[in-house]
Amino acid sequence: MSTPSSSSGSETAAARKHAAGAFDVRNVIAALIGFYGVVLTIYGLVDSGEAHDKTGGVDANLWSGLAMLAVAAAFALWTRLRPIVVEPTHAEGEGVDDGSGTGRD
Numbered sequence: 001m002s003t004p005s006s007s008s009g010s011e012t013a014a015a016r017k018h019a020a021g022a023f024d025v026r027n028v029i030a031a032l033i034g035f036y037g038v039v040l041t042i043y044g045l046v047d048s049g050e051a052h053d054k055t056g057g058v059d060a061n062l063w064s065g066l067a068m069l070a071v072a073a074a075f076a077l078w079t080r081l082r083p084i085v086v087e088p089t090h091a092e093g094e095g096v097d098d099g100s101g102t103g104r105d
Contacts, residue, residue: 026079034072040065 044051044062051061 024079024084026075030072030075030079033068033075037065037068037072040068 040061042065044059044065047059047061052059
């Protein structure tokens with residue numbers, strides 16, 4: 001079904017554009033780094049202290065977990081501030097405006 005030639009094709013295309021959302025790779029990276037950050041932070045908080053002796057008195061698990069949580073938050077913030085806009089796709093058989101103004105699909 002074709003659209004009338006008086007309507008602008010860019011208006012309908014703009015209405016169908018959407019953000020990548022959960023399929024954005026930055027969300028996946030943020031989730032993975034965040035998960036490992038939570039695990040390391042919890043382990044650093046409940047560790048018996050044997051790791052302190054191995055690292056010279058520094059709780060490496062706690063600090064690396066907190067750093068990973070900060071990086072995950074940065075990725076999530078980046079995704080929110082600069083979302084990837086996905087252009088609409090046309091299914092086979094749908095008309096695509098070639099911009100020639102002839103009205104043919």
